[in-house]
Amino acid sequence: MDFQEKYNSYLNSVEQSVGAFCDRLNCKPEILNESLKYTLKLGGKRFRPVLMYAVGELLGVDLKKLENFALAIELIHTYSLIHDDLPALDNDDFRRGKPSSHKVFGEANAILAGDGLLNTAYSILLRECKKGGEYICASEQICDCAGVYGMIAGQSADLKYENERNYNEKALNFIHLNKTSKMIVAPCVVPSILCGGKYYPELKAFGENLGLLFQFTDDILDVEGQFDLLGKSIGKDENDGKFTSVNLYGLDNCKLRADLLAEKCSAILEGIEGDRQFLSKLVRFVRDRNK
Amino acid sequence: MDFQEKYNSYLNSVEQSVGAFCDRLNCKPEILNESLKYTLKLGGKRFRPVLMYAVGELLGVDLKKLENFALAIELIHTYSLIHDDLPALDNDDFRRGKPSSHKVFGEANAILAGDGLLNTAYSILLRECKKGGEYICASEQICDCAGVYGMIAGQSADLKYENERNYNEKALNFIHLNKTSKMIVAPCVVPSILCGGKYYPELKAFGENLGLLFQFTDDILDVEGQFDLLGKSIGKDENDGKFTSVNLYGLDNCKLRADLLAEKCSAILEGIEGDRQFLSKLVRFVRDRNK
Numbered sequence: 001m002d003f004q005e006k007y008n009s010y011l012n013s014v015e016q017s018v019g020a021f022c023d024r025l026n027c028k029p030e031i032l033n034e035s036l037k038y039t040l041k042l043g044g045k046r047f048r049p050v051l052m053y054a055v056g057e058l059l060g061v062d063l064k065k066l067e068n069f070a071l072a073i074e075l076i077h078t079y080s081l082i083h084d085d086l087p088a089l090d091n092d093d094f095r096r097g098k099p100s101s102h103k104v105f106g107e108a109n110a111i112l113a114g115d116g117l118l119n120t121a122y123s124i125l126l127r128e129c130k131k132g133g134e135y136i137c138a139s140e141q142i143c144d145c146a147g148v149y150g151m152i153a154g155q156s157a158d159l160k161y162e163n164e165r166n167y168n169e170k171a172l173n174f175i176h177l178n179k180t181s182k183m184i185v186a187p188c189v190v191p192s193i194l195c196g197g198k199y200y201p202e203l204k205a206f207g208e209n210l211g212l213l214f215q216f217t218d219d220i221l222d223v224e225g226q227f228d229l230l231g232k233s234i235g236k237d238e239n240d241g242k243f244t245s246v247n248l249y250g251l252d253n254c255k256l257r258a259d260l261l262a263e264k265c266s267a268i269l270e271g272i273e274g275d276r277q278f279l280s281k282l283v284r285f286v287r288d289r290n291k
Numbered sequence: 292m293d294f295q296e297k298y299n300s301y302l303n304s305v306e307q308s309v310g311a312f313c314d315r316l317n318c319k320p321e322i323l324n325e326s327l328k329y330t331l332k333l334g335g336k337r338f339r340p341v342l343m344y345a346v347g348e349l350l351g352v353d354l355k356k357l358e359n360f361a362l363a364i365e366l367i368h369t370y371s372l373i374h375d376d377l378p379a380l381d382n383d384d385f386r387r388g389k390p391s392s393h394k395v396f397g398e399a400n401a402i403l404a405g406d407g408l409l410n411t412a413y414s415i416l417l418r419e420c421k422k423g424g425e426y427i428c429a430s431e432q433i434c435d436c437a438g439v440y441g442m443i444a445g446q447s448a449d450l451k452y453e454n455e456r457n458y459n460e461k462a463l464n465f466i467h468l469n470k471t472s473k474m475i476v477a478p479c480v481v482p483s484i485l486c487g488g489k490y491y492p493e494l495k496a497f498g499e500n501l502g503l504l505f506q507f508t509d510d511i512l513d514v515e516g517q518f519d520l521l522g523k524s525i526g527k528d529e530n531d532g533k534f535t536s537v538n539l540y541g542l543d544n545c546k547l548r549a550d551l552l553a554e555k556c557s558a559i560l561e562g563i564e565g566d567r568q569f570l571s572k573l574v575r576f577v578r579d580r581n582k
Contacts, residue, residue, distance in 0.1 A: 027439045028465070032447035036439060083406060088398035107379035108450050111402065112443055115374060115409065119438040122413040126431045129420045140417045147410040148318045148327060156323035156403050174319070 003281040010053040013063070014046040017071050027116075035105045035113035036120070039078050042096040045291075047214075048073050052187030054282060058274045059198055061191045068128050069138060069190050072121040076146050077183060079117035082110055084155070090240070097231030118146075138193040145186040154179025161243040172248055180218075181211025199272050206268045213261040213286050219244040220254055221290070229291040262287040294572040301344040304354070305337040308362050318407075326396045326404035327411070330369050333387040336582075338505075339364045343478030345573060349565045350489055352482045359419050360429060360481050363412040367437050368474060370408035373401055375446070381531070388522030409437075429484040436473040445470025452534040463539050471509075472502025490563050497559045504552040504577050510535040511545055512581070520582040553578040 001009070018040055027033040049070035056066045085092040085100040086107060093103050102110035125139040144150055157175045161167065185207030192200045221230055222237045223246055237244045245254050265283040269276045292300070309331055318324040340361035347357045376383040376391040377398060384394050393401035416430040435441055448466045452458065476498030483491045512521055513528045514537055528535045536545050556574040560567045 025439075027444055027447075029444070029448050029451045031451060032439060032444060079406075083402055086399075086402065088402060108377075109447065111374055111377065111379060112447050112450075114406070115370075116439040116443045118406065118409055119434065119443065122416075123431070123434045123438055125413075126416070126420070126427060126434055129417070129427045129430075130424065133421065136417060136420045139420075140414070143410065143414045143417055147414055148316075148323060148407040152403055152407045152410065153318055153320070153323060156318075156400065157320050159399050159403075160320045160322060 003278065003285070006054075006278050007050060007282075007285075010050040011046055013053060013067075014049040014070060014074065015043075017067050018046075018074060021071055031105060031109055032112065032116065035101060035109050036116050038104060039082050039095065039101050039113070040075070040117070042098055044096050046074060047286075048077055048183060048187045051184065051210075051282065052190060054278050055188050055203060056191035056194075058272065058276060058279060059191050059195055060274070061194050065194055066191060068124050069142065070187070072124045072128075072139075073142060073183070073187055073190075075117045075121040075124070076142070079114040079121070080146075080151060080155070080183075082114040082117070086110060089155075089159070090236070092233055092236065094227075094232050097228070134194050134196075138190045141189055141193060142186045145182040150178055150182040154182065158243070162241055165241060165243075167243050167248055169248065172243065172245060175243065176212050176215045176245070177208060180215040181208045184208075184211035184214060202268055202271050206265055209261055209265045209268065210283065210286065213258055213265060213283070216245050216254055216258040216261060217286060217289055219246045220251065220258065222246070223251060225290065231291070258287055294569065294576070297345075297569050298341060298573075298576075301341040302337055304344060304358070305340040305361060305365065306334075308358050309337075309365060312362055322396060322400055323403065323407065326392060326400050327407050329395060330373050330386065330392050330404070331366070331408070333389055335387050337365060338577075339368055339474060339478045342475065342501075342573065343481060345569050346479050346494060347482035347485075349563065349567060349570060350482050350486055351565070352485050356485055357482060359415050360433065361478070363415045363419075363430075364433060364474070364478055364481075366408045366412040366415070367433070370405040370412070371437075371442060371446070371474075373405040373408070377401060380446075380450070381527070383524055383527065385518075385523050388519070425485050425487075429481045432480055432484060433477045436477040441469055441473035445473065449534070453532055456532060456534075458534050458539055460539065463534065463536060466534065467503050467506045467536070468499060471506040472499045475499075475502035475505060493559055493562050497556055500552055500556045500559065501574065501577065504549055504556060504574070507536050507545055507549040507552060508577060508580055510537045511542065511549065513537070514542060516581065522582070549578055 022037045022041060025033055025036060052066055052070050053063055056063055081095060082101045084090050085095055086102055093100055101113055128135045129139055154175050158179055161171055185204055188203040188207035189200060192198050192203050222234060225234055227234050249257060262283050266280055269279055313328045313332060316324055316327060343357055343361050344354055347354055372386060373392045375381050376386055377393055384391055392404055419426045420430055445466050449470055452462055476495055479494040479498035480491060483489050483494050513525060516525055518525050540548060553574050557571055560570055
């Protein structure tokens with residue numbers, strides 16, 4: 001199976017569990033139910049759950065065990081997109097080429113949709129906790145990555161530097177490691193925790209660097225990308241005075257640093273036994289992505 | 292010990308654990324750390340955790356076991372206040388007599404502070420899950436009460452009817468039971484779950500009715516209350532076209548219904564063995580409150 005076929009087979013599993021989740025959802029009032037499903041159903045790469053399945057397969061974890069963790073991570077990621085797109089934050093009217101949640105349902109309902117997805121992710125994780133101690137640890141790890149010492153700290157720092165315009169490398173690293181890497185570390189380490197912590201340090205480092213690479217390519221695409229591929233506004237970071245790797249290092253240096261990050265990810269992978277082929281190609285995929 | 296002394300002794304325990312939580316909090320950037328603590332430290336009645344301690348004592352549950360559940364519930368309640376006060380939702384500039392979170396930190400930081408408190412509540416609950424199955428069940432119960440079939444459904448319905456102005460009794464019940472009662476049911480049933488489900492149906496019904504009573508008195512205070520006691524804007528519901536018990540039933544009928552709800556709470560309590568004195572007085576306290 002080539003890379004794209006394998007990606008699609010993981011993606012297919014993710015779409016099935018997202019679809020089944022949406023079908024089961026039966027909230028009142030209707031606008032709440034619809035707003036919870038809307039952004040989830042916009043699709044996208046489903047990068048984080050796909051990554052979790054791939055790491056799980058490398059470690060020999062039964063992928064069935066990962067299903068609810070993958071879903072919870074996708075819900076948390078989706079809540080963060082909805083809140084990030086709000087006028088008070090990134091003020092982005094488009095997401096995956098469609099109007100953002102607040103453009104469709106209004107700001108108040110978008111705030112509640114984000115809150116609802118975050119809460120529902122924990123409803124899924126708390127159910128997993130009944131399966132044993134390693135499931136509780138895995139859930140805690142996701143919670144830490146999403147929380148006030150993780151993604152939320154990164155979003156807060158992102159705002160702070162956007163306002164202060166006091167750019168420096170240390171601050172950029174803090175933002176990228178928390179805002180982006182933490183929720184990419186989570187899908188890398190959950191499969192490890194479920195099999196007794198196998199390759200935990202390697203997978204954590206892999207997730208951190210892959211997250212940095214992901215954010216560098218995001219910053220590059222904000223300058224060079226195309227709206228019809230990316231599905232979100234181009235040049236927004238620049239217009240908003242956002243603190244990005246491109247405005248710290250310049251575009252060419254960013255590309256060089258992205259290459260180095262990709263190499264670092266591959267080097268870390270070398271230290272893990274098993275069929276690493278898909279994950280190696282996934283690193284290239286992130287480096288070369290145009291969406 | 293009279294009612295007020297007993298209330299203060301529970302309140303003191305709550306303030307201690309909220310204070311210890313705030314002291315431990317060490318997030319970066321500083322504005323995130325401050326915004327997480329700000330609304331939590333505004334104080335207030337701490338009604339939900341006090342209620343949980345009182346129910347715990349009635350059932351003979353070691354109050355130490357309840358400490359983290361009480362804290363998590365207070366965090367969830369506080370996140371909901373911060374998001375409710377946002378301009379897109381209730382647009383309330385005051386909370387407990389002080390400027391609301393978004394007036395102090397700006398909208399974007401207030402959204403993140405709410406997200407952060409919600410996530411941190413689950414960080415606390417997931418840690419509790421390691422103590423055993425009944426702790427997982429209790430955490431799930433809180434999550435359900437806070438979620439898209441609970442408080443968030445109530446907030447969404449509240450918005451919907453504010454916009455539609457199609458008021459009816461069934462809708463009002465749905466809003467009150469979800470928006471208000473669910474997070475009052477949670478502190479009533481958690482102690483029960485921790486001692487094998489003792490009086491679960493009675494405590495659930497007690498929480499539901501006490502929640503309705505709480506919302507009725509809230510609606511009455513929005514008309515008759517005083518800003519300096521209540522610490523939030525008066526007459527706001529009316530101005531915003533909010534769907535309240537007062538505009539469905541009229542003020543006098545609301546007071547009558549509040550009396551009946553208080554009687555119903557007392558009647559349910561009669562079915563529970565033990566020293567019910569404090570909880571009986573707590574029902575009166577909710578009925579007669581001026582803040």
